[in-house]
Amino acid sequence: MHARLRTILTLVVLALFTAAQAQQITAWVIDGESERPYFVQVQEAFNAAYADRGISVEVVRLPNINDALQAGFLGGDLPDVVMVDGPNMAAYVWSGQLAPLDPYLSEDLRADLLPAIIDQGTYGPDGQIYAISPYDSSVLLWGNRSYLERAGVRIPESVPDAWTFEEMEAALAALAELPEVTWPIDMKLNYTGEWYAYGFSPFLQACGADLIDRDTWQASGTLDAPAAVTSLERVQGWATNEWIVPSAAGDNRFFGDKTAALAWVGNWMWRVHLEGLGDDLVLIPAPKFCGDLQASPNGGWSYAIPAVAEHKDAAGEFVAFAMSTEQVALYADTTGYVPARASAIALSELYGPGGQGALMAEQSATIAVVRPVHPAYPVISAAFERAVTNILDGADVAAELTRAARAIDDDIADSDGYPPFGSR
Amino acid sequence: MIRRLGRLLPTLVAVILAFVVLVPLSMMFTVSLNPDEARIQISLGTIEAFIPHVASLENYREVLSDPHQPFLRYLLNTLIVVAGIVGTGLIVNAAAAFALAWGRGPYRKAFLATVIAVYVIPGESLVLPLLLMMSRIGWVDSYQVQIFPFIANAFAIFLFYQFFSGMPRELIEAAKIDGAGLLQVFFRIGLPLSMPVVSTLAILGFLDAWNSYLWPMMVTRGPEYRPLSVAMAAYFTSQQAFWGNVMAFAVLMTLPVLIVYLIFQRWFVASVMSSGVKG
């Protein structure tokens, strides 16, 4: 009787012990058509690989992850791993919301990462990495080959071969004449939020302007520089000509009913475009918007560990796993993004030698500009979004940019320059 | 002849009015029954979008089986919040009003004046400080954060007060002679007699809570606690190209209210009517 009781007790204690050892972590990730299969896969793969070490992960896909993060930061109620939009990292770190990832990233991994991904995830004041993205992204022009050929438009093949501004404008005008084409270009005005800073700042940068001066952290004089005004006046001209798909016309004019001939959008639409257009789909590099310069955006959603996370070590294991060469390559092939590791590029079907993504990888390697890594970035992004939407609706370009620059500088002043950033 | 025309003309106008009301609603139903998204897109502005010609439940199946937008969970959340606000609110507000009408405390005049003053404050002015408060105590993303702020309601207290203070004194006194305390009198006599007010406030509160958007948008982050109204908005913005699914979601969200309305129509009308005159 006693012996039996003892056995039971031992079993109970043992069970409790292993239960204490077993760690279940939660990861919040983005949710989209293109990412969904990958995240299902990574959860299974991680749980299989770490079963013997007693760590398991539940990957929660959130369609409106920014709202969830906002609510999470508000209530201090966050999981062990979150995905944050790369450029917002500095704002989160500045307000003490994220823990550094350095302890969990091996030397091999760092040496293998694309430089732009390291830049995006490194917080200036302490030089530590706080967010790390498994992929790099880019924006280029997607074209409907048969429309382009019928309009007699040249299709460039490589980054240096890209359209000049004049060539692009002529192409838009020619495409507008086709009977099937209601709008020559879809610039995703149906999107909200980060898209504008991401997708439209390359037009500034290709003209020698920028969202903010990255040495003085001042927007006035840079965001509203004459080059910036010229650049956005050019885009505004297209809107005035009714060449751009209006926001109310929805998402699918390029790949659905094909009333748009070109689309200026990023990798994430790859699969959708391919399904919609098949062999008619062509990839065209970012144009030389002012003279000879070109720019494309980069970066993307990154893994991070909240400062309040309970199981930081297990979370670190998960991040390291998700950043392994194999997983990074899988992420890229599932979603259409560029792998963030050089070794994964070799493994990837899309971006490996002879893959369809060569042009995208070329852009990432040659003309990509990282978005400013500064705690004021969310304000910069919101102010620029507003300016661009107003400009496309016909507002005075110089006035809108001046107002956006002032809003950004006001916010930075309100925050005492975001110390230690402002110590200049 | 003129007499008949005099009666026919208003009927004709009523028909037009009914059309204006029904056409948008019939479009919602019609589109929700059409499984062919491409067809919907082409015919959205034509007569085809308003008169059902196919009846497929495919869109409904898709909406109800979407694991990322769990409709039934949203519905449950909404029901919990609505029940929480309306159920608790009726008792709390009625109790306070009863004390105001038949209690003895010297606080009553000031309390009543405060209630009337508070009624003027628009809820929109309070949401941001309230959000700050709720975030600092860790209530963000929960049921209670959607329920508690809306239980006590100045309008409800006022409406109950008007009713209770109109009750005959003898009724209350008789109950008190039997040895009942004010609390017992409230539950035995006050509350049961106030059913007309209860039904008015229940219906108005139900509509309000079903529709509320701004506050739940700020304090919920995902399917766990998010109510239908916010989910509908999110579904609409994320599924722009899929009108069939969006409309199926819309129909599903409208149905419960519609059913309640058709059953309780008489009370419905009465409650809205009385809400106006008493303001």
Next chain:
Amino acid sequence: MIRSAPPSSVPAPVRAPLRRRERITEWLNEGALILPAAILLIVFLIGPFVMAGFLSFTNERLVPRPIPTRFVGFDNYARALGDPDFWQAFRNTFYFALLVVPLQLSISLGSAMLLNAKIHARSFFRTVTLLPLVTPITVVIVIWAALFQIPDGMLNNLLRLFGYDGAYVNWLGDARWAMPSIVLLSAWATFPFQMLIYLAGLQEIPVERYEAARIDGANAWAQFRYITFTGLRNVHVFVLITTTIQAFKLFVQVDLLTRGGPLGATNTLVRYMVQEGYSAQKIGYASAVAILFFVLVAGFALLQRALIPND
């Protein structure tokens, strides 16, 4: 309209004046009734209101920051009143009210009279007309988004039917049409509410008045003008003020359909406040806007009190 409270000293006919213990029981009883509501009102209504006033003089942010919160005096108010966007939102809010209130009230009064008259299938029409009231506002928005579709949604096709020969009207995307479009949708969504209140008012007008007028030879217009319209005076004031206040609170429609655009043409005070306080997290600044909004709404509410005589 508030009836006077019953006198608080009530003669106790059976027993002598209350003894101490009975007094305590009575206090407990009364406390149990009043306290839940009192506490909730203080915590969730009065508290946040006082906080809004306090916060409006600080630079408090929604998420805590590594730099201290400061008192900024009247800076927030000065900034709001000096911000062209605030004034644009202010004008838009009034513009919306100015368009929607007359439209909605005339539809409401008209349909109330219609449904009060002897028409065929009256109860059917009553049931139907009330449907928008029970349709959740987010659903109404979704439906109208479909009607507003470009280039060939229903409203655009209707225009073409009536001979419009331009390409299409970009209802929500054109700064001139965006607000009127929102007005149309909003009036559709809520007119049955005012209609019911008018209906209640109509039913209180004695039928004899009409009979008397008819004997005096008054025509239909005169009957409407002098009996119906005049008889509804208090209802008019009530409906006018409440509808106006409701209109001031415009938010969901513009937040979902236009995000305040194009060119800020549909940005309203409430949306401006939410943008500043929630999206940009500037709680201090947004509190100042909230207080200004309160002053506006309270002003109109007091106007109602002044205009409707207490009976």
